[in-house]
Amino acid sequence: MSDKSQRWLWSLLVNVALAQASIYVMRPMITYRALENGASTYEIGLIAAIAITLLVKERLIARTINESEPTTSKGASPNLPTHLPIDTATTKGVSA
Numbered sequence: 409m410s411d412k413s414q415r416w417l418w419s420l421l422v423n424v425a426l427a428q429a430s431i432y433v434m435r436p437m438i439t440y441r442a443l444e445n446g447a448s449t450y451e452i453g454l455i456a457a458i459a460i461t462l463l464v465k466e467r468l469i470a471r472t473i474n475e476s477e478p479t480t481s482k483g484a485s486p487n488l489p490t491h492l493p494i495d496t497a498t499t500k501g502v503s504a
Contacts, residue, residue: 435459 442452 438455439452442455447455
């Protein structure tokens with residue numbers, strides 16, 4: 409793998425890891441802050457429902473984007489680098 413593509417892959421990995429870490433930290437913080445401010449169980453449930461709704465919307469948007477992108481004969485998007493070692497045979501039956 410070339411040095412440039414390896415830097416791109418590592419920067420993507422670090423970016424995704426930081427985004428996930430911030431989400432995993434912020435959700436409990438929001439709940440604990442709501443509890444400190446005297447939120448009822450109904451209000452805590454409402455916070456969780458909003459978070460779940462956002463996750464479902466993100467999933468639907470991602471699925472729509474994946475379905476609307478043109479694919480090559482290998483099943484990969486033409487915008488993605490083709491020299492990365494991604495095994496598409498193992499992801500054939502996986503749905504988003």
